[in-house]
Amino acid sequence: MTRTVVAGCAILGLFALFLAPAASLAAKKKGPKGMGSMVERGQYLVTVGACNDCHSPKKMTPNGPVPDETRLLSGQPADERLPEAPPNIIGPDKWGAITNNHFTGWVGPWGTSYAPNLSPDLDTGTGAWNEELFITILRTGKFMGSGRDILPPMPWYNYAKLTDADLKAMFAYLRSLKPVKNLVPPSVPAPRPN
Numbered sequence: 001m002t003r004t005v006v007a008g009c010a011i012l013g014l015f016a017l018f019l020a021p022a023a024s025l026a027a028k029k030k031g032p033k034g035m036g037s038m039v040e041r042g043q044y045l046v047t048v049g050a051c052n053d054c055h056s057p058k059k060m061t062p063n064g065p066v067p068d069e070t071r072l073l074s075g076q077p078a079d080e081r082l083p084e085a086p087p088n089i090i091g092p093d094k095w096g097a098i099t100n101n102h103f104t105g106w107v108g109p110w111g112t113s114y115a116p117n118l119s120p121d122l123d124t125g126t127g128a129w130n131e132e133l134f135i136t137i138l139r140t141g142k143f144m145g146s147g148r149d150i151l152p153p154m155p156w157y158n159y160a161k162l163t164d165a166d167l168k169a170m171f172a173y174l175r176s177l178k179p180v181k182n183l184v185p186p187s188v189p190a191p192r193p194n
């Protein structure tokens, strides 16, 4: 009898050994309330929302340009100027646009726009922002939530449809990034035609 109990305990112990890592892995992957899961959801949304396409400087690879992970989402590099816009691309009856190698700087009929630094650097990024400001910017399409209209090609009107919970998760992910010091030049809206 005693022997059976001891053997039973040993078997249970073995199970516990195998189950523990799997269980803790599952908890880490989709823990419903933890900050970890919110950051992971935010990373997922930022990835499918294509924020890196315009807000991350690129590096060239054999497969084409990819986000430079050493300065993820840090916006138009401060030390790089845009090339001159070639003639015949922008005009009263032309609405083409040009961009640079990073896809972070744009010239179009709306003027010149530079994707801002979304990394959590305190002085040059979003380090001093809170969730509320982030949500207001994406819902209103106003620069810093109350300024001028946000210029193309930032598709804020699509992101405005995200739920508060999704936008909060995206902001949590942005907060988890490495802060990159990069003072993006201000965008220059074109004068409105009258």
Ligand code: HEC
Pocket: 045, 046, 049, 050, 051, 052, 053, 054, 055, 104, 106, 113, 114, 115, 116, 118, 134, 137, 138, 142, 143, 144, 145, 149, 150, 151, 152, 153, 154, 155, 159, 170, 187
């Ligand atoms: C097609 C390019 C493009 C994509 C995709 C894009 N952005 Fe932008 N974004 C820009 C540009 C350019 C600006 C600057 C517009 C301006 O200065 O008026 C901008 C501005 C912003 C601002 C405004 C900052 C402020 O100070 O008010 C925020 C916030 C922002 N983007 C977040 C995001 C997030 C989050 C995503 C992904 C969900 C994203 N953007 C995807 C190009 C893009």
